[in-house]
Structure formats: structure tokens, C-alpha cells
Amino acid sequence: AQTVTQSQPEMSVQEAETVTLSCTYDTSESDYYLFWYKQPPSRQMILVIRQEAYKQQNATENRFSVNFQKAAKSFSLKISDSQLGDAAMYFCAYRTSYRSQGGSEKLVFGKGTKLTVNP
């Protein structure tokens, strides 16, 4: 079974600075997706960024970028120019690709990292 580990229960960053959140995962599959979700106090999970395992290029969405190391099974999230609105729980998640035969299509989440942004 796939597992996702977030080793940082809490992180803090000064406004306008950069922070990196760590995530490692374990899988025997070669084709899958990785995600970072943001969960503010409103509880709604919001997709921040997505990475497809077969793509070597790291995904980028505005101030958010990932460092995807497939061999090391590492998927970290970098937030540049941090803003007060970035404060939230961040969850790393794994999902088997629909192209994989017999793979589960459920999202497997880590336990989350609470990000605090200091003004």
C-alpha cells in the first residue's frame, strides 16, 4: 500500500520570504500523481499544485513550485514571497494514475504541515 509522510508538523515563515515543506512517499508503482492541497480554517481542501510522475519537469504555479525527486520518492513544496493568506494546513497526497491497471484511485494523504506566516 502507498504511504505518504510529512515530517514537519509545523512550519513558520516571515511574510515575503520563502519556505519549503517536505513530503516523502512510498510506492512500487511507476505511474502516479502527486498533489499539494491547502486546507484553511474553512476546512475546504484546495488544490495548490499537481505533478505527474512521468513528467521530469517540476510543476510550477505562480509562487508555488515543487521539487520532485522520483528516485528518492520526495516531493517538496516551495512557497516563494509568502503571504498572510498562505497560512493553512498543507497536505501532500498521492494517487495512482488512471493508466495503471488495478491501481486504487483514492487519494492517500499525509498528516499535514501547519504553516504559520508571520507579518
Add this chain to the structure above:
Amino acid sequence: EAGVVQSPRYKIIEKKQPVAFWCNPISGHNTLYWYRQNLGQGPELLIRYENEEAVDDSQLPKDRFSAERLKGVDSTLKIQPAELGDSAVYLCASSKGVARTEAFFGQGTRLTVV
């Protein structure tokens, strides 16, 4: 485009009472998921529907939990009877297409069993 809508937002019940949660997915999304999120944890899948068919309910405690998705649109998750350990946030999500690469989540229902 309206997002995933869940109700109620909050529910407090006494143990052994029944409770039901409702979810309206994004229009056109054929896949619907129910997740449970315990305090301090990430969400865990309870059940996944493809249209009206439950295709993955291996994590659903079938002795007290039930779910349905009539006509392949709205879905209801029920607990009867509720136990103290069922206190959690129940999240509904939906996605569409074969790839289903992105799941959109509702705001969840926070259940407290006392």
C-alpha cells in the same frame, strides 16, 4: 460554476443517535468521494462512486455506515448508530473524466458525538 456543496456544516448529536450528511457534487462530475478526517490527520477515503455505483467501499465500516448516490448525482452518507469515535470532519469530493486528475472538495461537515 458552483463548487461541491455539503450540508450541514456542523452537527452535534448524542451517541447512539443517527446522523446523515448530504453532498451535491459539481455538475457533470461522475466520480464522487466521501472522506473522513480525524483531528490532526489527513483525510481517509470511506467510499468512491462512479455514477451511481459504489466501486470502492473497502474502508467503509458497514456495520454502522451506509451511503447512497441516487441517479448518480447527489449523495448521502449515514451513520446509525453514532459512536464517540465517529467525531470527525466528513468531506465530500468530486471529479470527472477518465483521468480524474483533480478532485474538488466541499467544505465538509464537522460531526461531534457527545
